[in-house]
Amino acid sequence: GESVGLHLPTxxxxxxxxxxxxxxxxxxxxxxxxxxxxxSGKGPQFIIDIRSNMDKRQGQRVTVLLNKTVKHLSLxxxxxxxxxxxxxxxxxxxxxxxxxxxxxxxGTTLSVSS
Amino acid sequence: EPEVTQTPSHQVTQMGxxxxxxxxxxxxxxxFYWYRQILGQKVEFLVSFYNNEISEKSEIFDxxxxxxxxxxxxxxxxxxxxxxxxxxxxxxxxxxxxxxxQYFGPGTRLTVT
Numbered sequence: 735g736e737s738v739g740l741h742l743p744t745x746x747x748x749x750x751x752x753x754x755x756x757x758x759x760x761x762x763x764x765x766x767x768x769x770x771x772x773x774s775g776k777g778p779q780f781i782i783d784i785r786s787n788m789d790k791r792q793g794q795r796v797t798v799l800l801n802k803t804v805k806h807l808s809l810x811x812x813x814x815x816x817x818x819x820x821x822x823x824x825x826x827x828x829x830x831x832x833x834x835x836x837x838x839x840x841g842t843t844l845s846v847s848s
Numbered sequence: 849e850p851e852v853t854q855t856p857s858h859q860v861t862q863m864g865x866x867x868x869x870x871x872x873x874x875x876x877x878x879x880f881y882w883y884r885q886i887l888g889q890k891v892e893f894l895v896s897f898y899n900n901e902i903s904e905k906s907e908i909f910d911x912x913x914x915x916x917x918x919x920x921x922x923x924x925x926x927x928x929x930x931x932x933x934x935x936x937x938x939x940x941x942x943x944x945x946x947x948x949x950q951y952f953g954p955g956t957r958l959t960v961t
Contacts, residue, residue: 766947777852777939777952778891823891830904833879833896833946840890 746845753811755842757824762805764826768836769798769809772821781809781822811844819846850874852953854940860959861930869925869956871940880923881941881950882915884908891939897923898946930960 747753759767765786770778784791784798784807791798797810807824821843825836853872861867873880882894895905897915914926923942927934937957941950 768949770952775954777955780949780951783949825891827947828893829947830896833881833898833903834943834950835881835893835896835904835906836883836891836950837893838891 742842743840744843744845746847747814749814749816749846749848751814753809753814753818753844753846755809755811755822755824755844757807757809757839759805759807759824759826761826761828761837762802764828766827766834767798767800767807768825768827769796769807770823770825770838771818772823772841774820778823814844814846816846816848819844852940852942852951854938854953854956856956857954858957858959860961863932863960864929867927867930867958869927869938869940869958871923871925871953872921873923873940873942874944874951875921877942877944877951879903879943879946879950880915880917881943882925883939883941883952885937885939885955887936894925894938927958930958932960934958935960 768783769781772778782793782798795812799808821841823838823841825838827834855870880897883891885891894909896903912928916924937955939955940953943950
């Protein structure tokens with residue numbers, strides 16, 4: 735089964751609203767989580783990350799929340815703008831001997847209307 | 849700002865042909881990765897590479913795939929005999945640390961006909 739996934743495939747919001755994108759993970763040993771944004775025809779772009787010793791981390795207009803008890807991750811975008819329209823993926827790291835691999839969820843398509 | 853670059857942006861090939869996808873990771877990064885994304889699906893890990901050897905690979909990365917760092921700047925993915933199901937976006941990524949942020953390139957769209 736999937737290690738990481740998102741609850742909703744699509745999310746539509748109005749410009750200025752706050753957006754919340756959710757993700758559930760299954761590997762309780764994961765200690766590093768990342769949110770990526772992917773615009774059409776481009777590679778994943780790092781948004782924000784969080785390590786398992788934290789439960790909240792804030793960036794510019796974005797906040798990531800980590801609930802290890804229920805293995806849940808969320809991305810909050812404040813005052814959503816049309817430029818935020820993209821596919822958002824959560825990813826968890828899997829640590830190997832000499833590197834890590836990111837395990838991605840399926841993605842949520844965020845559509846922001848003016 | 850340094851970035852990962854990939855060439856070509858789009859590669860069309862016939863089934864059974866060999867393709868080489870090229871990447872130039874960020875210059876001071878030591879860890880390199882290839883990922884694949886079939887249209888409309890999630891990004892999937894293929895392989896990680898460190899110190900001139902593969903450190904991990906997924907089930908997707910079978911004997912048809914190989915990676916190489918032929919010089920101090922390039923990192924390549926070779927598919928020896930392409931299949932229709934190899935059609936996908938292939939992303940290269942690099943990181944400075946083994947457990948740090950991975951920076952992704954813009955991808956190469958591979959179309960196998």
